[in-house]
Amino acid sequence: MGQRFWKAWVVGLCVMVVIIPRMAWSLTDDEKNNIELYERLSRGVVNITSTVLERDFFFNIVPRQGAGSGSVIDKRGHIVTNHHVIEDARKLEVTLFNGKKYTAKFIGSDPNSDIAVLKIDAPKKDLTVIPMGTSKGLKVGQKVLAIGNPFGLGQTLTRGVISSVGRTLRAPGGALVEDIIQTDASINPGNSGGPLIDSSGFMIGVNTAIFSPTGANVGIGFAIPVDTVKAVVRELIDKGYYSYPWIGATLMTMFPDFAEALQLRVSRGAMIMELVPGGPADKAGLRGGKTRAQVGNYIIVVGGDIVVAIDGHAVESVEDFMRILRRYRPGDKVILDVVHWEGDRDRVAVVLGERPQGYRMR
Template sequence: MRAFVRSPFVSALAGGTVVAVALLAFGAVGRDRPTTIIEQTGMGGGTTTAESAMTAHAIYERDAPGVVFVRADDASPGATISSLHDSEASGTGFVIDRDGHVLTNQHLVGDARTVRVSFDDDETVTARVLGADAANDLALLKVDPAEVELHPLVLGDSTTARVGDPVIAIGNPFGLARTLTTGVVSALQRQLTAPNGFTIQHVIQTDAPINPGSSGGPLLDAEGRVIGITSQVATDREGGSTGIGFAVPIDTAKSKLDELKRTGSVVHAYLGIRGTTIGAELSAAMPSKIRRGVLVQVVLDGSPAERAGLRGGSIESQVDGVSVLMGGDVLTSIDGRTLTSMEQLTGEIADRRAGDEIRLGVLRDGEAMQLSMRLGTQPRSAPDAAETP
């Protein structure tokens, strides 16, 4: 299972914890239909009213038929698929409409053009991969609606999720078809490293058990509406699960569906720097004692940042045991809004489109200035796994 890890200097200087997150495709699934399992721990808690809340069993009975097995057996060798055998990787997806569209994870399908999809009635059909968005770990599949009976899931609103709300995950962990697990929303607005090395925004954290094979399945609220797409789990240093799972918000997927249907891909905005948050330790080590902002580490060749004249660091230093390049520009604002972290900057860029013009507040050698630049198009993959907006 491939693990994606935040850049150590970014995590340490932001005061965070270095966390490995593992993609959840599962390899070598048998052809026999596995037994369905319900692991239910109750749906109490949260903000949903008693009148509207459903039992976990009721949600399962209604929504499980819309959850599918996805098997990709012709992905390219370079695809980010965690598999026990090179010939096949499997995971989960779910039907979103009666036209035959199915959502799943990009890291599951890789570069495959077709995959096999198995439904609740054990019917297996071929699906086309209509499009993929590696920067958000999303893939859109299409099956022929005349070939199978479709049970679309209701797409909810991920912005209504609150910490403590009860949630349900339905997936195919370790090949066990349509397994239900329950938990709560543990945190919101997390950031994850996507399969292509860029950053997924607004991620939902949950303690609902998620295991290999569950990737691409729905995370449901107490009314059975999809609020997220399960994608990754945190792992300890030995690669074991920590009980912390992550889901791409459904609003992210909904905002990309039309583009995926039309073009097969999604164009993202791109600035082209690597940087780190100025926290207390880094601030104390800087000559000007800057209290907050983003210290530019590297300006990438050919990027909009390079064309606009941004400068990276050149003086190797150690701050609290972490290597940092000092002497680069400090970014203090974007379009007049104060910047306090690298995470905020990546979010700001993600919310814009390629071609948009931005204005950055910059401190260079103690002198404040404003630099305007036009955002470019995000490349297919980031230069490395560090945060690169």
């Protein structure tokens, strides 16, 4: 009896030794997917250290370093990151997954989409490309992974879902970026510029910011949609900057109070205050303001045409005008519905130009 008991006890112990570890280390399909994506793609996420010069308390010029992340996008060594990660940098250094460091060449950046491109001369065998997918058709609740390489401490992975789509975010250049992806995947300081990945292993966005009253992650992060990234990166690599459409005019939002005080026949729109001589709007025959008028505490230039629609899309403010205009490319022709100062309505065809470098659209 005693011998049989000990045999049974030994057999049971062996079964527990075999089964319990298997139970403890059994992975779900979702976990396996997370691990597979991290192991396959994390080598393509780099750390970016930027050195800028600034004045200290005693007005001495001293170097200051910042850190961010980036994604390798081709075997030529191009890396996409955020504009704000490399802004004003005097020196840029990229650290790969294997610890190798390279001085990066600045290729171009676009503050209005918060996208920048760098390039390093690294062996192709050390470059793992993060494939770009599409940001069309993304669904709230869809699983996403955020991979970063913050502060050169090594790659990190956070997991979450898309919590909203179609958000609007103001970029460092002042422009509103549309179709922003909102996620609850943690995007911590230093992760800016890293990729947002879907469950198939494709980049669907570039992580750019968090919303937080304290500076710590509270579960609201934002990523620039990859379809925007692809369009901007293509031009940054080709010519170092992204071309924006331009009509050559300074605009002001026409508020109902202004319209009522000026006895206009339209209450909302974007009023043309100034025209650039020889610019697209000037060539099309649009009219700018002629005289100054005081409305309450404001002095405004009046007399210009008021744009109320672009190709049938209603314009109620300058932001509406700019948002709609960014859907087009230089050389496209648009039809503007305008209300002349005298009250007559008109339709004017304008061939869009290319915004001059350094020009700020207002």
